[in-house]
Amino acid sequence: MKKVVKFGGSSLADSAQFKKVGDIIRADASRVYVVDSAPGKRFDKDKKVTDMLYSCYAMAKKEVDFGAALEEIKERYDEIIRGLELRDFSLDQEFKTIAKNFKARAGRDYAASRGEYLNGLIMAKYLGYEFIDPAEVIFFDESGHFDAEKTNKVLGERLEKTPKAVIPGFYGVAYDGKIKTFSRGGSDITGSIVARACHADVYENWTDVSGFMVADPRIIKDPVGIQTITYRELRELSYMGASVLHEEAIFPVRREGIPINIRNTNEPEAEGTWIVESTCQKPAYVVTGIAGKRGFCTVLINKEMMNSEIGFCRKVLQAFEENEISIEHMPSGIDTMTVVVHEDEFLHKEQRVVSAIHRLASPDAIEIESDLALIAVVGRGMRSMRGTAGRIFSALAHANVNVRMIDQGSSELNIIIGVENADFEAAIRSIYDIFVTTQL
Numbered sequence: 279m280k281k282v283v284k285f286g287g288s289s290l291a292d293s294a295q296f297k298k299v300g301d302i303i304r305a306d307a308s309r310v311y312v313v314d315s316a317p318g319k320r321f322d323k324d325k326k327v328t329d330m331l332y333s334c335y336a337m338a339k340k341e342v343d344f345g346a347a348l349e350e351i352k353e354r355y356d357e358i359i360r361g362l363e364l365r366d367f368s369l370d371q372e373f374k375t376i377a378k379n380f381k382a383r384a385g386r387d388y389a390a391s392r393g394e395y396l397n398g399l400i401m402a403k404y405l406g407y408e409f410i411d412p413a414e415v416i417f418f419d420e421s422g423h424f425d426a427e428k429t430n431k432v433l434g435e436r437l438e439k440t441p442k443a444v445i446p447g448f449y450g451v452a453y454d455g456k457i458k459t460f461s462r463g464g465s466d467i468t469g470s471i472v473a474r475a476c477h478a479d480v481y482e483n484w485t486d487v488s489g490f491m492v493a494d495p496r497i498i499k500d501p502v503g504i505q506t507i508t509y510r511e512l513r514e515l516s517y518m519g520a521s522v523l524h525e526e527a528i529f530p531v532r533r534e535g536i537p538i539n540i541r542n543t544n545e546p547e548a549e550g551t552w553i554v555e556s557t558c559q560k561p562a563y564v565v566t567g568i569a570g571k572r573g574f575c576t577v578l579i580n581k582e583m584m585n586s587e588i589g590f591c592r593k594v595l596q597a598f599e600e601n602e603i604s605i606e607h608m609p610s611g612i613d614t615m616t617v618v619v620h621e622d623e624f625l626h627k628e629q630r631v632v633s634a635i636h637r638l639a640s641p642d643a644i645e646i647e648s649d650l651a652l653i654a655v656v657g658r659g660m661r662s663m664r665g666t667a668g669r670i671f672s673a674l675a676h677a678n679v680n681v682r683m684i685d686q687g688s689s690e691l692n693i694i695i696g697v698e699n700a701d702f703e704a705a706i707r708s709i710y711d712i713f714v715t716t717q718l
């Protein structure tokens with residue numbers, strides 16, 4: 279049994295958290311590869327070290343004295359070193375190198391990556407594991423994309439020779455030898471890459487919540503947790519804003535069918551959520567999760583006899599493509615098609631899109647409506663259950679929510695419902711109640 283364990287920023291924010299992490303790793307000998315984030319927030323108004331590094335580097339670039347700002351960052355690490363009582367270990371030399379490289383403009387990504395790098399050095403010392411610098415084993419190609427195959431080969435060979443190691447998250451090396459980071463929250467991706475490269479049995483992702491909840495706890499008080507979710511269900515929910523794990527973290531492990539287990543560092547006995555390729559485990563409720571986002575608008579295009587005009591949709595879509603607008607959904611009728619887009623992306627281009635649709639597809643009329651919220655009701659259990667849609671819509675009617683759009687993919691994995699922005703929370707509550715609260 280081999281496990282890759284990734285710890286998020288709040289799990290490594292100070293020495294007290296570090297000790298919890300040490301206990302978790304030592305409790306299970308199969309936790310052999312550790313991926314760390316930079317120290318995160320210790321309390322609500324606190325600063326993440328990654329953000330402190332970005333602003334410190336911005337000062338260096340403006341040639342403002344950044345000494346005090348860097349010292350504040352160093353103090354975060356020194357507290358951890360003191361708290362863990364790591365003797366004959368200091369990051370003094372590392373901070374001198376960082377100051378020198380900041381002055382030499384080593385780059386914004388280099389600056390941000392030091393958060394994970396330094397935490398990794400401490401973690402390796404604390405556990406007695408080897409330290410592997412991702413700059414030697416995680417690669418980006420010339421167009422700036424993550425080079426999955428080269429990384430998998432080099433990292434795989436390295437891990438074969440290294441039975442236990444700490445590998446900092448979030449960064450690797452660009453084709454020109456410079457440090458490059460993934461997008462924010464990217465340590466989740468590193469964990470997944472390491473899991474694939476060593477053929478791990480499990481990728482444990484430790485954070486500060488006990489996995490995914492059926493609905494957003496900011497809307498539903500103490501929602502029930504999700505025990506098992508498939509990669510595909512998770513994709514649907516993360517797209518709609520459920521954010522516990524970086525969206526791209528699914529891809530490397532998915533290729534090997536490695537399950538991800540989301541766990542809580544502050545509640546290690548909780549089983550958390552399992553993310554798997556497929557399962558015969560029945561979901562606890564008909565719906566696995568409910569998520570949603572506000573801020574969409576719809577462009578309704580009307581043309582008589584549209585159903586028999588070959589190529590009409592393509593022409594309409596071209597108008598969006600020419601204006602570089604991505605399309606979220608596209609329900610259609612006989613003489614109408616509706617294109618759903620993000621309001622903030624669309625707003626300043628709307629008139630250009632309207633005239634492009636007229637030029638390309640000559641419709642009879644175009645109507646734009648805004649303030650739409652989309653809610654995705656996701657669940658592999660919906661396929662085999664009659665009446666799910668009926669229950670959703672009667673719950674919404676009882677809650678006085680007007681449904682403006684419905685879209686169900688043929689995968690039957692989800693139903694997307696469009697409601698007014700103002701009805702968003704009431705709609706989620708009523709769907710949660712009908713599927714979960716009434717079943718408890």
Ligand code: ASP
Nearest residue numbers: 315316328462463464465
């Ligand atoms: N430290 C980085 C961030 O704050 C990456 C991570 O924590 O995953 O985004």
